Amino acid sequence: MTVTTAANTPPGVYTINVSGTIPGQNPVSTNVSLTVSSTPGAPVTITNSPSSSTFWVDGVAYAGNASFVPQSGGDTLTVTQTQPPPTGRGDHYQFSPDGGVTTQAAEVPPPGQPGGNGCPWTCSNGSCGSRVPVGPPQPAPRIQNVTDASGDNPAVLYPGVPVQITVNGSNFGGATGYLNFCRPGGSPCDFTSNGGLSSRIISWNPYQIVATVTLPTDAPTGGWLVYVSAMFWISGTDWLNPSMGNMNVTIPPQVSGPIGVALNGSASFAVTITPGNMDPVTVTLSTTSGTGSATFADGTTSQTIYESQSLTVMGKVVSSTANNITISTSIGGNPFGSAQFSVVSVTISLNATQGGQPAGDDSAKGVWLPTVLSGGPLGAQININAGGVTRCAIGVELVGTVTPSNYSGTITLQRNFLGGTGYIGSGSPTNFPAQPDNSNIEFEVTTPSAAGHVYDLDAPNINPNTLVSRARYNFQEYALLGVPADPPNNPPQVGSGFPYYARMSCGTDVNGNPVFNNAVNGDNQAGGGVTLLTWNLQ
Amino acid sequence: MRRIRSIVTMLGALPFIGGMSPVFGAPACADLENKKPELRLEYLQGQKSLLDRNCVLYAIEQLGNDHYAPAIKTLAGYLDYRKPDPPNFGSPTQPLIRGHSEWSGSIYPAGTALAQIGKPAIPQLVEVIAAASTSDLVRNTAGDVVFAIYRENPADGIAVLVEAAHKRSDPMDSLRVMDQARRQAGRCTQQGRNDCENAVLK
Numbered sequence: 041m042t043v044t045t046a047a048n049t050p051p052g053v054y055t056i057n058v059s060g061t062i063p064g065q066n067p068v069s070t071n072v073s074l075t076v077s078s079t080p081g082a083p084v085t086i087t088n089s090p091s092s093s094t095f096w097v098d099g100v101a102y103a104g105n106a107s108f109v110p111q112s113g114g115d116t117l118t119v120t121q122t123q124p125p126p127t128g129r130g131d132h133y134q135f136s137p138d139g140g141v142t143t144q145a146a147e148v149p150p151p152g153q154p155g156g157n158g159c160p161w162t163c164s165n166g167s168c169g170s171r172v173p174v175g176p177p178q179p180a181p182r183i184q185n186v187t188d189a190s191g192d193n194p195a196v197l198y199p200g201v202p203v204q205i206t207v208n209g210s211n212f213g214g215a216t217g218y219l220n221f222c223r224p225g226g227s228p229c230d231f232t233s234n235g236g237l238s239s240r241i242i243s244w245n246p247y248q249i250v251a252t253v254t255l256p257t258d259a260p261t262g263g264w265l266v267y268v269s270a271m272f273w274i275s276g277t278d279w280l281n282p283s284m285g286n287m288n289v290t291i292p293p294q295v296s297g298p299i300g301v302a303l304n305g306s307a308s309f310a311v312t313i314t315p316g317n318m319d320p321v322t323v324t325l326s327t328t329s330g331t332g333s334a335t336f337a338d339g340t341t342s343q344t345i346y347e348s349q350s351l352t353v354m355g356k357v358v359s360s361t362a363n364n365i366t367i368s369t370s371i372g373g374n375p376f377g378s379a380q381f382s383v384v385s386v387t388i389s390l391n392a393t394q395g396g397q398p399a400g401d402d403s404a405k406g407v408w409l410p411t412v413l414s415g416g417p418l419g420a421q422i423n424i425n426a427g428g429v430t431r432c433a434i435g436v437e438l439v440g441t442v443t444p445s446n447y448s449g450t451i452t453l454q455r456n457f458l459g460g461t462g463y464i465g466s467g468s469p470t471n472f473p474a475q476p477d478n479s480n481i482e483f484e485v486t487t488p489s490a491a492g493h494v495y496d497l498d499a500p501n502i503n504p505n506t507l508v509s510r511a512r513y514n515f516q517e518y519a520l521l522g523v524p525a526d527p528p529n530n531p532p533q534v535g536s537g538f539p540y541y542a543r544m545s546c547g548t549d550v551n552g553n554p555v556f557n558n559a560v561n562g563d564n565q566a567g568g569g570v571t572l573l574t575w576n577l578q
Numbered sequence: 579m580r581r582i583r584s585i586v587t588m589l590g591a592l593p594f595i596g597g598m599s600p601v602f603g604a605p606a607c608a609d610l611e612n613k614k615p616e617l618r619l620e621y622l623q624g625q626k627s628l629l630d631r632n633c634v635l636y637a638i639e640q641l642g643n644d645h646y647a648p649a650i651k652t653l654a655g656y657l658d659y660r661k662p663d664p665p666n667f668g669s670p671t672q673p674l675i676r677g678h679s680e681w682s683g684s685i686y687p688a689g690t691a692l693a694q695i696g697k698p699a700i701p702q703l704v705e706v707i708a709a710a711s712t713s714d715l716v717r718n719t720a721g722d723v724v725f726a727i728y729r730e731n732p733a734d735g736i737a738v739l740v741e742a743a744h745k746r747s748d749p750m751d752s753l754r755v756m757d758q759a760r761r762q763a764g765r766c767t768q769q770g771r772n773d774c775e776n777a778v779l780k
Contacts, residue, residue, distance in 0.1 A: 406729030410765040411679050425680040426722075433679075462674040472676050480684045481642075482693055482726050499679040509674055523643070526611065 180278035181268035183209040183285035190319050190372035194285070197264065198292035200257035203374060204242070207249040207266060207285055215271035216244040219251055220282075222265050228282055229265050233258075261289050261314075290314045293321045293369040294377035300449045301334055301355040301365075302521050302534035303385040308350045309367055312377075319371045320344045323351060326366050332359030332383045332444075334367075355383035362446045382447050386494070386519040388538035391437040392566035394419030398437050398497060401489035407482045408497040416499075420544070420556055420564045423499045432509075432546030432554045433501030434566045438517045438538070445492025451534065452486045452520045453496035454478050458539070460513035461573040464505055469575070477515065478524075486523075494519070500566075504546040504554035510563075512543045512573045541571035607633035615646040622652050631662060635687055642691025647698045649691075654702045656688035657716045657723075682722040689719050693726040700724065704742040707758045708751040721758040725765060732766050733773035740780055 187206050188195035195205045207219065219239055222229035236256035243250045249268065267282035297309030313321055325334050325341040336343055337352040345351075351367075359365060359382040368378035391399070396418035398405035408417075415421035416435040423433035440453050457477035462470045485495040502511035517538040522531030544564050545557040556564050560576050571577070610618050610633055618637040621629070638656060641649040683689030692699045706712050706720040721739070728735025736759050743755035759778050766774035 403730040405767070406732050406770075407681055407726050408679055409767045410725075411681060423677075423679065425677065426682045426685050431675075431677055433677075460676070462676070464673065470674060477678075479678070480681065480690060482681060482683055482690060482729065483679055497679065501677045503673075503675045503677070505673060511674070511676065513676070525643075 176273075177275040177278070178213075178270075178272045179211045180274040180283065181209060181211045181213070181270050182283045183207055183266070183268065185209075186266055186285035186287050188372070189374070192288075192319065195287045196319065196371075197253060197255055197259075197287055197289045198374075198376060199255050199259040199261075199289065201292055201374060201376060202252050202254045204250065204252050205266075205287070207251070207268065208247065209268070209283065209285070210247055211270065212244065212246050212249055212268055213270040213272050214244075214246060216241055217271045218269040219249065219253075220267050220269060221253065221255075221287075222267075223260065224263055224265060228267065228280060229284070233260055255289060259289055261291060263287070264289050292376035293371065295323065295367050295369055295379050297353070297367065297379055297381065298449070298522070299363065299381050300384040300447060300521050300534075301353055301381055302532050303355045303358045303383055305521070305532050305534060306337070306352050306354050307381075307532070309353055309379065310348070310350050311345060311369060312348045313345070315347070320346055321376075322370045324366075324368050324370070325353065326368065327364060328366050328380075329364045330360035331357060332364055333357040334365050334381075334383055353381075357383060358385045359383045359444045359447075362444050362448060364444075382444055382449075384447055384449070384451075384521060384534055385443045386440045386451060386521075386535035387443075388453070388517050388519060388535065389439045389441065390517075390538070390540050390566065390568050391439055392418050392434065392540075392542075394565070396437075399439065399493065399495065401491055401493060402437065402485055402495040402497065403489075404483050404485050404495055404497050408499075411499065419566070421499060422554055423501050429503075430554050431501040431503050432544050432556055432564075433499035434542040434544055434564065435499045436497070436540070436542065436566045438496040438498070438540075440494040440496075440519050440535075442488045442492040442494060445488070447488055447492065449488075449521070450486050450523050451488060451494045452522070452524055452531075453484060453494055454518055454520055454524065455496065455498070456516045456518070458514040458516055458570075459573075460511060461575075462502065462512075463510040463575040465507045465510075466575045472513070500542040500544075502544055502546050504548045504552075506548050506552075508545050508547040508557045508559075510543075510545040510557075510560075510575050512541070512571050512575075512577070514539065514541050514570050514573075516540075538568065539570055540566060540568050542566040543571050543577065607636035609633060610636055610640070615641055615644050615649065619646065619649045619652055622649070622656065626659075634659065635661060638687045638691050642687075642694040645695050647695055650695060650699045650702045653688045653691050653695075654699075654706050654720070657686055657692075657706065657719045658713065659688055660685055661687060681726065682719040683726065686719050689723045689726070692723045696727050700727065700738060704739070704755060707739070708742075708746060708748075708755050710750065710754075712754075717754065717758060718761065721762050724758075725762045731773075732762070732770055733777045736763050736766075736774050736777035737780060740778060 185193050185208050186195045187193045187208070188197070189204045190196070195203070197203045197205070219241070221234060221237055221239065222231045223233055224230065233256065237254065237259070239251050239253045241249065241251050264287040265284045266287060267284050291314045294312045295309055296312075298307050301307040311321065311323055321344065323343045323345060325336065327333055333356045334353050335341055335356055337354060343351060353367065362382045363380035365383060366378050366380050369376045395416070398408065398417065411423055411425065412435065413422040413424040413430055418435040418437060421433050421435045423431050425431070438453055438455075440451060442451060455477045457472070457475050459474045460472040462472060479496050479498050483497045485493070488494055496517065500511075500513050500515075502509045517540065519534050520531045521534040524530060542565075543562075545560060546554050547557045549555050558564060562577050607630065610621060618640055621633060622637050622641075634656070638653065638659070641653065683693055692703065703720045703724050707717050712720075724735050724739060725732055728738070739755055739759035739762065743752045743759060746752035746755060763771075763774040763778050
C-alpha cells in the first residue's frame with residue numbers, strides 16, 4: 041500500500057513523526073530525519089513497503105516499520121521548524137485525504153502561533169505538530185490591489201529600500217500568515233531574484249495586510265508580484281494558482297554632485313528620477329554634524345521636484361568638518377538617494393621669509409628645491425632651470441589653508457600675473473603684460489595635507505645683466521575647488537584672491553654669474569599686496 | 579588646461595643672457611578638444627613629423643591631466659619633445675626674460691604628463707633609462723620624472739632605480755640605470771641627502 045504525502049517545504053532538515061495502525065497490530069510510530077534538498081515548491085513523497093522495515097522519503101531509505109493508514113483525524117506530521125523563509129511560500133504541507141484525487145495545503149504557522157481554521161497546531165521549542173484535519177478547503181485569499189504609503193496603485197518599490205505596502209483583498213484569515221514576493225514567470229512565479237529580500241508583517245486582518253518590504257539591492261526593476269499564504273486549508277488548485285497582487289519596482293531617486301561647495305559660491309547637484317515615477321520627490325539640505333550650512337538658490341533647504349533636474353546649492357556657512365552637509369531625496373517620507381558634501385573656504389597666505397624653508401607638509405618641495413642653486417630657498421635665491429641656466433629669483437610658497445581642515449577634495453592654487461615692469465639699470469622700462477601664470481603641477485600640492493594645507497611653490501625670476509636687470513612683478517593667487525579644466529568645466533574659485541608681489545635686481549659677478557643688486561631699498565623680496573613698478577620703488 | 583608661462587620682452591640692443599626655455603601661453607588644438615583620451619593618444623601615435631605642434635602639446639597635457647596610463651609608452655617617446663621658444667627668443671634684442679621655477683617637465687611636457695600618471699609609468703621609464711639607444715637628454719629627463727613621481731620621498735625613487743638596475747640582465751643596462759640613480763641622489767635636498775645616498779648603496 042502506498043500513500044503519497046506531499047510536503048512542500050524549503051530545503052532544510054526536518055524531523056517527521058509518522059504513526060499509523062495496521063489492523064490487528066499495535067500502532068506504529070517512528071521518527072525520521074528528513075533532509076529536504078530539493079527546490080522549494082517540489083513535493084516530498086513518502087513511500088512505504090509493508091513487506092519491508094524500510095520506507096523512503098524522496099527515494100532515500102529510512103529504517104522503520106511504518107504504514108500510512110488514514111485515521112479519522114488524519115495523519116500526524118511533526119516538523120522541526122526553521123525561521124520562516126524570507127521569500128517564497130512558508131512551510132506548508134499538501135495532502136490528499138481522499139487518496140490523491142484532490143489535494144489540500146496547510147501552512148505551518150509562525151512559531152508560537154496556532155494554525156487557523158480549526159487546525160490545532162501546537163508548537164514548542166520551534167517544533168510544531170498538528171493532526172491534519174479532514175474537511176473542505178476554505179476560500180483562498182484574493183488580492184484586489186497593493187498600494188504603498190503614497191497611495192500608488194500598484195505600489196512602487198525600490199531596490200534595497202524598506203517600503204511599506206498595503207495588500208487589500210479578502211479571505212486573508214485572521215491569523216498572521218505570509219506574504220510571498222516574486223517576479224512573473226514560473227509556477228506560480230519566479231523567486232530567483234529574491235536573494236536578500238526581507239519583509240515584516242505590521243498588521244493582518246481578513247481584508248488588509250500591511251507590511252514593510254525590503255527588496256534586494258540588485259532587484260530587477262519592472263513588475264513584481266505578491267501573494268498571500270493564509271493559515272487555513274485551501275484547495276491544491278488554489279494553492280497552485282494563488283491570487284497575485286501587482287507591484288512596480290523602479291530605480292529610486294539619486295543625487296550626485298561635488299564633494300565641496302565654495303563658501304559664498306554655488307554648485308550644481310543632479311537629481312535623477314526614473315521617468316514614470318509620479319510621486320513628488322522631496323530634496324532636502326541638512327547639516328548632520330557640527331556647523332555649516334547650504335541652501336538652494338531660493339534660500340530654502342527643501343525643494344519638491346517631479347522629474348530629473350539640476351539644483352543649485354549655495355554655500356552659506358563653512359563646514360566645521362568634512363562631509364557634514366547632506367543633500368537627500370525622499371518620497372512620502374521614505375529616504376532614498378543622498379550625497380554628502382562640505383562648504384569649503386580657502387584662505388591664501390604667502391611664505392617668502394628670507395632663508396625660510398617650504399613647509400614640512402609641502403610635498404612639492406622635493407621637486408622644487410633642486411631648482412634652487414644657492415640662497416633662499418625662500419626669499420632671494422639663485423635659481424637654476426632645467427637647462428642649467430641661472431637667474432636671480434625670489435622663492436615663494438603660497439599656502440592655501442582649507443576649512444574644513446579634513447576636506448579631502450582637490451584644491452588647485454592658480455596664479456595670474458597682473459603685470460610688471462622691467463628695467464636695465466634705471467632706464468629702458470618695458471612692461472610685461474598680464475596673463476595667466478600657473479605653476480607646473482609638480483610644484484603644487486592639490487590634495488590638502490593633514491593640516492588642511494595646499495601649496496604652490498614658485499620662484500619668479502629675472503635673468504642677470506651686467507648693467508643690472510630689475511623686475512617688479514605683481515601677482516594674484518587664487519584657489520579653484522577642483523582640477524582646472526577647459527571652460528565651461530573649469531571649477532569655481534573658492535575664497536578670495538591673494539595679491540602679492542616679487543621684485544628683484546640682478547647683476548653679474550666677474551665671471552658672469554648672477555648676483556643680487558641691493559642698491560634699491562626694499563628690493564629683492566616678495567610680499568603680500570602690490571609693488572610699485574618704478575625701478576627705484578619710489 | 580594648465581598654462582605655462584614666461585615672458586620675454588624686448589629692450590633695445592642690450593646684451594642677452596640666455597639659454598632659458600620660457601614658453602608663451604597654452605597650446606590650443608580645436609581638433610582634439612572635448613575628445614576622449616583614446617583619440618588623443620591615437621593622434622600622438624601618428625607620424626610625429628606630420629603632427630601639429632600645438633595639438634601634440636595639447637594632447638600630451640590632457641593625457642597627463644587624465645592620468646591616462648595606456649599612453650605611458652607613447653608619452654615616453656615624447657620625452658624630448660620640447661615646448662617651442664617664444665618668437666624671437668634668443669634674440670640679442672630681448673635682454674629681459676621673466677621666468678619661473680622650472681624642471682625638466684616644464685620644458686618637455688611629456689615629463690610632466692608621465693609624472694602625473696605616476697608609479698604605473700615607472701617600468702617604462704626604467705626601460706627608457708636602460709636602453710642604449712636613449713639619448714642622454716631623454717635619459718636624464720626620464721630620471722627626473724622618476725624623481726618627481728617620488729617627490730614626497732625621493733629616496734624611495736632612488737631605491738626603485740637601484741632595484742631595477744640590479745634586476746637587469748645586461749650589465750650595461752644595469753650601469754645606465756645605476757648612473758641615473760646616482761644622478762638623482764645628487765638632486766636630493768640636504769635634509770634627505772643621506773637617505774638618498776644610502777639608497778644608492780643598497
